[in-house]
Amino acid sequence: MNSGFKAVIMGGITLIVGFVLWRFTGDVETPVVTLTKLGVVLMVLGGLEALYGLFKSVGGKFVS
Structure with a gap:
């Protein structure tokens, strides 16, 4: 798992x-x-972390 x-x-x-x-x-x-x-703070942080993970798994292949 990456x-x-x-x-x-x-x-x-x-x-x-x-x-x-x-x-x-x-x-x-x-x-x-x-x-x-x-709860609001955790929702914001969770959303940001999920977006970062999506970027890292999809966009990271093209950036490096």
Whole structure:
């Protein structure tokens, strides 16, 4: 398994976890971090990681 595919898989998992946090933890209160905001951050990071993995697996062949 190459590193681009791993980045796509891990980015997708992070995106899904972020979506679940954002969607279903609106009424949960924590003292330090709001879980809905953490979900949004995880969705953004997961999406970026998935896009990086796609670029690395597809576009990386043409760049080098």
